[in-house]
Amino acid sequence: MAGERTGIRIVVTGDRGTGKSSLIAAVATESFPENVPPVLPPTRLPADFYPDGVPFTIIDTSSSVENRGRLFEELKRADAVVLTYACDQPMTLTRLSTFWLVELHRLEVKVPVIVVGCKLDLRDEQDSVSLEQIMGPIMQQFREIETCIECSAATLIQVPDVFYYAQRAVLHPTAPLYDQETQSLKPLCIRALRRIFILCDHDMDGALSDAELNEFQVKCFNAPLQPAEIVGVKSVVQEKEPGGVNDLGLTLTGFLYLHALFIEKGRLETTWAVLRKFGYNNDLKLKDDFLPVSSKHHPDQSVELTSEVVEFLHGIFQLYDTDNDGALQPNELRALFDTAPKSPWDEAPYEYAAERTAMGNLTIKGFLSGWALMTMLDPPSSLGNLIYIGYGGNPASAFHVTRRRTVDRKKHLTERNVFHCFVFGPKKSGKSALLSSFLGRPFPDNYTPTTCQHYATNVVDQLEGTKKTLILQEIPEDGVKKFLSNKEALAVCDVAVFVYDSSDEYSWKRSKELLLEVARQGEGSGYGVPCLLIAAKDDLNSCPISVQDSIKVTLELGIEAPIPVSVKLRDFNNIFFRIVSAAESPNRGIPETQTGRNRKHYRQLVNRSLMFVSVGSAVAIVGLAAYRAYEARKNSS
Incomplete structure (x- = not known):
């Protein structure tokens, strides 16, 4: 069945007296009816009426003013419109461009239009103007016109062709494929x-x-x-x-x-x-059922590419790296995505999220980590683009859904290859500079506030030659409250880092507030995450109060002491390696507030009490059973 459609709705409209109802009756009965009602009820023609095998319903309409509302409703539900004029009434032809086609535009009816001249048998024989001469200028003005045809219900000339063209315009539309103007x-x-x-x-x-x-x-x-x-x-x-x-x-x-x-x-x-x-x-675009990505997974699970797909991407990168310089130039990257509707990395959040060379070319690390980011954020789009660029493996096995983070914490181990890190901090603390440095970009001379989603993703080399992909997501200070209002906000996070300007007391205090907010959210939701403090701008004089208070806070929360970093001097103190290491130990570094400790202690007391009650009940039951056995033996003797 063409396009897998189950039916087509064709609405016939036009001026009164142009032959709409007679046209419909003629195609349905294959004869010219003598008496036709002013407006016919919906006429359904069977699937075998035309070779495409799709049934369709023809809707007759009234052009009277009192029925205008009903007409507009039908037009908005149409798959195609058959717009009629009468070959023996020139004024009805003029009305196509002065009223009907303009009205379809006003109603935003964006479907194919078949212009049909009815009553061909009544045309004046002296009228030698061809249909192409008449309709050419109108079709130039109104591109939605798919076909023009003239017919006669009285003689059955080209009557079936009218609705064949209408059906074909729906099933096999010209507009997506071909530009009539440029041919x-x-x-x-x-x-x-x-x-x-x-x-x-x-x-x-x-x-x-x-x-x-x-x-x-x-x-x-x-x-x-x-x-x-x-x-x-x-x-x-x-x-x-x-x-x-x-x-x-x-x-x-x-x-x-x-x-x-x-x-x-x-x-x-x-x-x-x-x-x-x-x-x-x-x-x-590829049909939805052609992209079998299951979105059914727990909030604290993520989606990663399988090793088979990563190997495919390595091959694709080498294929399009025509100059073998280890990076894709803009023209090479465009060529790679020439088989997709568009390049997925031409817009946020992917456009500036991956590593590039000083010339702006995409490195292999940037290429692979960009795919990891898209797979994490939008698995269907990632799969679609993989198929567009030539991936021919089983789509159902292109991705791997990771184990739940709650399970990882219990096992003190994670098997993930891609880690998602939230970067919190007050304005001007150095969050954006940290993300840029992760991609090897120079230290920015001017401060630019972050106003939209900002990601940085790259491959981090670990011990023993292993490689992990780290995705940093900056959370603007102004958006933290709204962000944390979602109880599952931290479910997708492997590590949270809190950046503050080590020379500014206010910056530290605000970062501490954010840390405590996240800690409380994690304790309340059950999605607690390892947390790290980053003392940025270490090239400046540290604020003594901030140093003292930060040591106290980290001891109270049971997390690592702040890590000094200077992006300006490119002294990173191995920060990205340390973030990945924290993610690889999901049970460690999770801050615990006093409220959380009290709640934990209360649960332990309750569990202990329940255990004592259970043991006491068990002893009582055993004693009762022994007494009954004793009584039974006594009575039997």
Whole structure:
């Protein structure tokens, strides 16, 4: 079934007396009815009426003023609109552009429009103006017009064709594929067809051999091409597009030319059959059911790429790193995503989140950690983009859902390869500078407040040669209250760090407040996380009060002493390694407030009391059982 649709709704509208009802009655009965009601009830035609096998319902409408509201409701529910005029009434033709098409724009009815001239048998024979001359200027102005056709319900001339074109405009629309003005394929269509070409070019030689072309034909149309047909196809391409064929077979240029030719000749169903076989919907994006990503997991679980996918990404990086310099230039990165609807890293939060060279080229570490970030934040988009760029493995096994953090804490061990760290701190404490330094960027000369989501992700080398991906997420001070209002906010966090300006007493006090807020939230929600304090701007004179108070606070909370760091002097004190190490020990470094200790002590007392009650009850039960046994033996003797 084309496009997997279960039905199509076609609304017929136009001026009074243009033949709407007669047109509908004629197609339904295959005859010209003598007496037709002013407005017919919905007319449903069966699935086998046209070859595409999709049933459709035709809605007749009244153009009277009193029924205008009902007309507007029907138009907004339409999959396609058949807009009629009467061939013997020139004024109704004029009304198409002066009223009806303008009204469809006002109502934001964004569906294909089929313009139909009814009562062809009544046209004045002396009128020699062609339909193309009449409708050409109107179609230039109103691009939603898919087709124009004239018919006669009285003589049944082209009546079935009207609704065939309407159905085809829904099932095989032109607009997503082809630009009528430039007479060329649209960019999204080219991207989709390029991906299909690459997937079918198994030997990756840049051309479809006869065997590959035949395999493509069988996959899409369940029928092989005969040798003579393959020769014929290549001859047609070579005649009009010399670069479309080479010694190895049909090139991408030739593949695109063939589809443009199909569309120009009205064979849109051919191109759509290919696109749908490879998972595309009418928006030229992969269908949801083509991306089987399960979103059902606990809040304290995360999603990571499997080793198979990481290996695939390594290969893709090397393939598009054409100059072998270990980094993707902007043009190489664009080429990599030429088969996707767009590059996913051209906008926030991915655009500036990964490591690049001084020239702005994406390193392999930046490339892989960027994919890790997208997989963590938006698994369906990550999977979709993997498939767009050519991943051919089982989509269901592309990702790994990690073990719950609560379980990791009990086991004192984590098996994760990607760690998510929240970075808290007051304004001007050095949070953004820390994130930038993680990506190897120079120390900023001017302060710029963070106003949107800000991430930095990179690969961190650990002991024994292991590598972990660390994702730093900056939490702006102004957004902390709203952020923590979500009881599960800390569930996704592996480590929380609190940055403060070590030379500013207020900065320390505010950072301490944030630390206590997070500690209380963790204790209350059950999602406590390891916490680290970072004493930033260590190149400046430290505030004595802050030094003394910070030691006291860390001892009280049972966490590590503040780690001095100077981003300006690039003295990081191994901070990123230490953040990852804290994440690898999920049971350690979790702050415990006095309230939390009291609550813990109370639970221990309650549990101990319950244990005593249980033991006492057990003793009583055993004693009662022994007494009953004694009484039984006594009575029997």
